[in-house]
Amino acid sequence: MAMPVIVLNTSSAARNTPVSMKEMGRSFLASDMSIMLKIIIPAASPVIFAGLRMGVSASFTGAILAELKITPTGVGDIMTYSRSIADYPIMYAAIFSIILLAVLFLNLLERLESVLFKGNQGGCVSD
Amino acid sequence: MVVSPTNSAVAEAPTDQFEIAVSTRNISKNYGDVEALRDLTLEFPRGQLNSLLRLSGCGKTTLLKIIAGLLEPTSGEVKVNGQKVTVPGADRAFVFQDFALLPWATVMRNVAFGLEMRGVAKSEREAIAERYIKGVGLAGFKASYPHELSGGMRQRVGLARALSVDAQVLLMDESFSAVDEQTRRKCQEDLLSLVQNENNTFIFVTHSIEEAVCVSDQVAILLLWPSRVSEIIRPISFRNKGVDNIRGDPEYLDIVDEIWASLRMYVE
Numbered sequence: 356m357a358m359p360v361i362v363l364n365t366s367s368a369a370r371n372t373p374v375s376m377k378e379m380g381r382s383f384l385a386s387d388m389s390i391m392l393k394i395i396i397p398a399a400s401p402v403i404f405a406g407l408r409m410g411v412s413a414s415f416t417g418a419i420l421a422e423l424k425i426t427p428t429g430v431g432d433i434m435t436y437s438r439s440i441a442d443y444p445i446m447y448a449a450i451f452s453i454i455l456l457a458v459l460f461l462n463l464l465e466r467l468e469s470v471l472f473k474g475n476q477g478g479c480v481s482d
Numbered sequence: 483m484v485v486s487p488t489n490s491a492v493a494e495a496p497t498d499q500f501e502i503a504v505s506t507r508n509i510s511k512n513y514g515d516v517e518a519l520r521d522l523t524l525e526f527p528r529g530q531l532n533s534l535l536r537l538s539g540c541g542k543t544t545l546l547k548i549i550a551g552l553l554e555p556t557s558g559e560v561k562v563n564g565q566k567v568t569v570p571g572a573d574r575a576f577v578f579q580d581f582a583l584l585p586w587a588t589v590m591r592n593v594a595f596g597l598e599m600r601g602v603a604k605s606e607r608e609a610i611a612e613r614y615i616k617g618v619g620l621a622g623f624k625a626s627y628p629h630e631l632s633g634g635m636r637q638r639v640g641l642a643r644a645l646s647v648d649a650q651v652l653l654m655d656e657s658f659s660a661v662d663e664q665t666r667r668k669c670q671e672d673l674l675s676l677v678q679n680e681n682n683t684f685i686f687v688t689h690s691i692e693e694a695v696c697v698s699d700q701v702a703i704l705l706l707w708p709s710r711v712s713e714i715i716r717p718i719s720f721r722n723k724g725v726d727n728i729r730g731d732p733e734y735l736d737i738v739d740e741i742w743a744s745l746r747m748y749v750e
Contacts (some may be wrong), residue, residue, distance in 0.1 A: 360723050363678050373580075373582075375578050375579075375580050375582040376584070377579075378547075378552050378576075378582070379576070379578060379582035379595075380599070381552060381648065382550050382551070382552055382570045382574070382575070382596060383570075383575070383576075383596040383643075384570060384571075384572060385599040386597050386599075389599060393595075393598075395585075396582065397584065397586045398584075398585075398586075399606060400586070406699070431658070440592065443513075458561040470556050472584050472586040473586065474584075474586040474587060474588070474627030474629065475585055475586045
């Protein structure tokens with residue numbers, strides 16, 4: 356469920372790297388590999404990370420849905436079961452723990468992004 | 483002052499007394515049906531600042547990118563120090579109109595980028611980069627990111643990056659057009675002292691007549707559609723009078739007027 360979002364985002368971001376940055380790489384004798392690693396990927400990183408964030412929420416939704424509807428395991432099973440025996444505290448605990456986990460994950464991603472590509476937070480400077 | 487107006491497609495540059503660093507021979511470039519450059523032959527003497535003055539129009543930077551090896555000409559060839567070139571090389575460095583800085587990298591990393599790509603070790607390239615950062619007057623900003631700098635400062639980062647790789651030929655693509663007038667004047671003055679102190683050959687594309695005459699040893703005027711050399715002017719008399727006196731020099735003003743008179747009919 357998360358795959359298409361991440362892949363599509365990444366590919367369109369990579370295609371949209373400013374031409375002048377790639378030309379800059381070439382004129383300073385960067386190999387194709389270093390243009391890829393040092394220019395295209397960092398330039399695409401904001402959109403890649405946006406894709407990852409959407410991917411994370413999509414994957415959480417997917418996992419919980421599967422646990423609720425298809426396989427009676429994990430958190431989904433706890434929710435279904437505690438609801439059926441009217442043990443609501445447990446049910447809500449399960450729901451909130453999932454929300455907490457998702458928020459934690461997204462924060463972690465954001466932290467990672469700001470550590471890896473600090474200057475990007477100021478937006479793309481091209482003028 | 484030497485003015486040699488020629489209306490032929492190929493203008494003979496009066497450059498016999500100079501050593502030629504870069505020459506283009508019969509360069510043509512077509513974009514599909516559009517002819518951007520036709521049969522362009524030009525010579526750029528070593529250690530001087532050569533301007534390409536162009537009327538505003540598209541394809542302004544085509545010739546510069548061909549010299550840089552970023553674009554391939556449809557026909558013709560470029561020689562740098564007598565060697566034919568087709569791909570980017572260590573002998574040329576480019577200063578981009580839009581700076582082309584890496585926004586996620588500090589000034590230090592941006593300036594050291596060219597050296598990094600040449601495989602220079604980290605400590606060594608940072609020492610070299612530091613020298614050039616200081617040289618362009620950004621000593622306190624080496625840990626800043628491009629978005630924290632003003633336009634003029636960003637351009638100086640681009641210039642330091644090009645200088646740090648120690649290329650003989652510096653290609654400047656309207657490098658000052660994105661900065662404000664005051665910064666631009668300062669940049670021009672810096673450029674003049676740079677030309678005097680370093681032995682690089684500069685090829686400078688601009689659409690400002692004043693800028694071209696003010697900073698250059700040789701101004702080649704290109705006409706549009708398709709581009710060809712209309713004349714080559716070598717303003718020499720006021721070159722040694724110092725930066726402060728150039729703009730008031732009568733010959734400077736004469737040349738500016740003359741160029742405008744010859745270009746006026748092409749501007750609509």
